Amino acid sequence: MPNVISRDGSIRQDNWTVIPRPAEGESLDIPADQPALIPADLWLAGYDHFSGRQDIGVWFDSHDEPEILDGHVNELPVIAVNFPKFSDGRGYSIGRLLRERFGYVNEMRAIGDVLLDQLQFMKRCGFDAYVLRADKDITKAEKCLNFFSQGYQAATDTDIPLFRRRAS
Amino acid sequence: MYVYDEHDRQMAAERVAQFRDQTERALAGELAEEEFLPLRLQNGLYVQRLAPMLRICVPYGMMRSNQLRRLARITRDYDKGYAHFTTRQNVQLNWPALEDVPDILAELAEVEMHANQTSGNCIRNTTTDQFSGVQFDEIADPRPYCEVIRQWSTFHPEFAFLPRKFKVAVNASEHTDRAAIQVHDIGLQMVRNDAGELGFRVHVGGGLGRTPMVGPVIRSFLPELDLLTYLEAVLRVYNRYGRRDNKFKARIKILVKALTPAGFAEKVEAEWQHIKDSPTKLTPEAINRIKTYFTEPDYMALENATDTLASQRFEHRGFDQWLTHNVDTHKKPGYAIVTLTMKKTGTPPGDVSDRQLEQIADLADEFSFGEVRVTHQQNVVLADVRQDRLFELWQAITPMDFGTANLNTLTDVICCPGGDYCALANAKSIPVAEAIQRQFDDLDYLYDLGNIDLNISGCMNACGHHHVGNIGVLGVDKKGEEFYQISLGGSSQHDASIGKILGPSFARDDMPSVVSKIIDVYVSKRTEEETFLDTYRRVGIEPFKERVYA
Ligand code: HEM
Numbered sequence: 066m067p068n069v070i071s072r073d074g075s076i077r078q079d080n081w082t083v084i085p086r087p088a089e090g091e092s093l094d095i096p097a098d099q100p101a102l103i104p105a106d107l108w109l110a111g112y113d114h115f116s117g118r119q120d121i122g123v124w125f126d127s128h129d130e131p132e133i134l135d136g137h138v139n140e141l142p143v144i145a146v147n148f149p150k151f152s153d154g155r156g157y158s159i160g161r162l163l164r165e166r167f168g169y170v171n172e173m174r175a176i177g178d179v180l181l182d183q184l185q186f187m188k189r190c191g192f193d194a195y196v197l198r199a200d201k202d203i204t205k206a207e208k209c210l211n212f213f214s215q216g217y218q219a220a221t222d223t224d225i226p227l228f229r230r231r232a233s
Numbered sequence: 234m235y236v237y238d239e240h241d242r243q244m245a246a247e248r249v250a251q252f253r254d255q256t257e258r259a260l261a262g263e264l265a266e267e268e269f270l271p272l273r274l275q276n277g278l279y280v281q282r283l284a285p286m287l288r289i290c291v292p293y294g295m296m297r298s299n300q301l302r303r304l305a306r307i308t309r310d311y312d313k314g315y316a317h318f319t320t321r322q323n324v325q326l327n328w329p330a331l332e333d334v335p336d337i338l339a340e341l342a343e344v345e346m347h348a349n350q351t352s353g354n355c356i357r358n359t360t361t362d363q364f365s366g367v368q369f370d371e372i373a374d375p376r377p378y379c380e381v382i383r384q385w386s387t388f389h390p391e392f393a394f395l396p397r398k399f400k401v402a403v404n405a406s407e408h409t410d411r412a413a414i415q416v417h418d419i420g421l422q423m424v425r426n427d428a429g430e431l432g433f434r435v436h437v438g439g440g441l442g443r444t445p446m447v448g449p450v451i452r453s454f455l456p457e458l459d460l461l462t463y464l465e466a467v468l469r470v471y472n473r474y475g476r477r478d479n480k481f482k483a484r485i486k487i488l489v490k491a492l493t494p495a496g497f498a499e500k501v502e503a504e505w506q507h508i509k510d511s512p513t514k515l516t517p518e519a520i521n522r523i524k525t526y527f528t529e530p531d532y533m534a535l536e537n538a539t540d541t542l543a544s545q546r547f548e549h550r551g552f553d554q555w556l557t558h559n560v561d562t563h564k565k566p567g568y569a570i571v572t573l574t575m576k577k578t579g580t581p582p583g584d585v586s587d588r589q590l591e592q593i594a595d596l597a598d599e600f601s602f603g604e605v606r607v608t609h610q611q612n613v614v615l616a617d618v619r620q621d622r623l624f625e626l627w628q629a630i631t632p633m634d635f636g637t638a639n640l641n642t643l644t645d646v647i648c649c650p651g652g653d654y655c656a657l658a659n660a661k662s663i664p665v666a667e668a669i670q671r672q673f674d675d676l677d678y679l680y681d682l683g684n685i686d687l688n689i690s691g692c693m694n695a696c697g698h699h700h701v702g703n704i705g706v707l708g709v710d711k712k713g714e715e716f717y718q719i720s721l722g723g724s725s726q727h728d729a730s731i732g733k734i735l736g737p738s739f740a741r742d743d744m745p746s747v748v749s750k751i752i753d754v755y756v757s758k759r760t761e762e763e764t765f766l767d768t769y770r771r772v773g774i775e776p777f778k779e780r781v782y783a
């Protein structure tokens with residue numbers, strides 16, 4: 066069961082499992098007794114079967130296009146974004162697009178090579194759940210989420226860039 | 234100049250605390266080397282040939298005297314007593330110890346300085362023309378816009394892990410481009426449209442390095458209030474679609490080329506349509522507020538000191554030369570723009586001692602309202618000097634070695650640290666600069682040759698901008714030996730172009746005589762008014778080849 070960090074740094078456990086993309090010709094292997102995150106395009110392909118289920122969420126890889134879910138995002142209880150390598154910053158754009166463009170309101174989870182020093186950026190880009198890489202010290206997450214008390218830009222966490230706060 | 238308010242101060246302090254924590258975790262082994270790497274790079278910390286190297290940010294080149302004094306103290310307390318002015322208007326220390334860096338950052342923060350995003354795959358320091366705000370022919374002062382970009386790009390949560398580094402430069406002069414904007418990832422040229430409104434012409438995808446390119450125009454007019462939303466659209470397209478599989482193909486120029494400039498522009502427009510009216514859109518109040526930091530200093534109502542200067546010129550030939558070459562026209566009567574050259578033969582271009590940093594600070598206080606600007610040619614500008622005090626200033630700087638009257642001439646070399654400091658180097662670059670400076674030590678001859686940009690890089694990363702030198706020198710490795718390849722015809726001005734390779738490379742000892750031959754061809758072929766670049770463009774590369782490889 067993964068430890069999941071919330072935006073405020075608190076830690077909880079749940080049993081959402083990430084189902085890898087099946088090899089060519091294979092089908093999805095979804096466990097019967099556990100909620101599962103499946104590749105987003107496969108959810109869409111099996112829409113009639115999956116839609117409305119509260120135990121099925123989706124995940125995007127960093128090169129995937131979140132645009133495919135436009136109009137459907139809030140049918141999902143959880144959307145995860147994979148960071149295949151911590152230095153791959155595409156997931157931040159995906160996060161902002163899901164929230165700010167497509168209006169996603171439910172849980173958005175960072176998975177993959179999620180390290181402590183990236184949490185602050187994920188938080189500002191709309192992620193509210195983080196599955197830290199297992200070898201990292203989860204007790205430091207709260208501190209690393211809160212190094213900064215404000216930012217210069219508007220992002221998912223605030224509509225008001227500093228230049229607008231200063232003016233008022 | 235910009236002054237921090239409580240928000241900037243708070244974030245600067247929080248950043249220092251964060252980096253201290255990151256460094257402690259790295260030293261404690263909690264962060265793998267590859268995990269700490271981007272964190273320290275985003276704090277300007279390279280590990281190089283001799284030691285870590287700390288690149289300190291000088292936003293668009295502007296510094297106050299107290300900041301210079303603090304830098305001097307830091308170089309004394311934590312380094313070997315000197316610093317280096319870089320080709321991106323920053324300052325670099327060559328020998329700080331890793332464990333001292335958090336303390337250095339804390340000392341910098343006290344004077345509103347930092348090393349954020351001076352390295353790494355993020356948005357770097359925005360650069361501009363060192364004559365901003367004091368020259369005649371600018372559309373508007375570009376510095377408020379640079380500051381707007383600085384704030385937007387600082388700790389931007391979406392763009393901290395781009396495919397590759399990202400550099401923005403802004404230029405506002407109609408006739409010159411001292412910021413080399415067309416060889417930046419984004420180059421912004423300030424313009425007015427037919428209705429007289431202020432905005433930017435946007436170039437994207439210029440750059441030097443392995444695949445040098447002049448940045449094509451992707452938007453001919455961007456209204457000023459749309460600056461940040463449009464930058465955000467460009468960066469988002471790059472962040473999502475720039476190549477990440479191959480480091481050498483990861484710069485935005487490769488993406489622009491692959492999509493074609495028109496195709497890239499289309500993608501940006503489409504993204505921008507979604508966000509152009511978002512809260513990131515600038516407001517007139519926000520711009521005006523920043524502009525209040527860049528108002529004119531307390532100029533006195535003066536006349537031009539024409540007669541005094543004429544008689545001083547007549548009596549002192551050295552002063553005459555210096556005034557002609559290192560002093561530029563100021564927009565205010567009675568004032569002048571002075572460039573202190575950091576190019577004394579025998580000193581690596583851009584290097585200054587702690588003592589010299591303090592001298593520059595004193596000069597700034599005494600002669601130029603306490604401010605200086607660093608130039609990408611690795612010199613320092615005093616932008617607001619009274620004409621009737623120029624002679625006094627000249628006398629003061631001559632013993633300090635800032636008065637070499639060679640600005641923009643062949644010996645005002647741009648040069649990267651090269652093999653003496655840099656682990657990536659194929660060859661040393663500083664000794665080549667010095668040998669060429671020694672060969673051309675006759676000032677009258679240099680003046681006769683006019684403006685010539687000679688740029689030297691120790692490898693194809695091009696930190697010394699060799700591609701855009703009228704004469705470019707590139708260090709290459711031939712079977713373990715240091716050789717130098719020459720290119721001709723580069724320019725970083727409005728007519729930007731990438732130099733063409735002359736032919737097979739040369740040994741270091743041959744470099745001064747090879748450069749002499751190139752100059753001889755120019756002298757024999759030029760017409761009365763032609764600069765080196767004009768002649769080269771007219772006659773082409775062949776006559777130079779024939780002479781050099783004869
Ligand atoms: C000593 C350690 C240094 C290292 C390891 C280093 C490394 C690099 C690398 C790898 C590139 C190529 C980037 C690319 O094409 O994507 C580059 C470009 C550049 N560096 Fe450096 N550099 C160093 C020092 C400097 C210094 C001291 C300066 C200023 C004097 C400087 C200024 C630049 C500039 C202007 C570019 C060209 C930008 C462009 O490609 O468009 N670098 N550097």
Ligand code: SF4
Nearest residue numbers: 649655658691692696
């Ligand atoms: S051009 Fe090459 S040798 Fe020179 S500083 Fe850059 S990386 Fe080093």
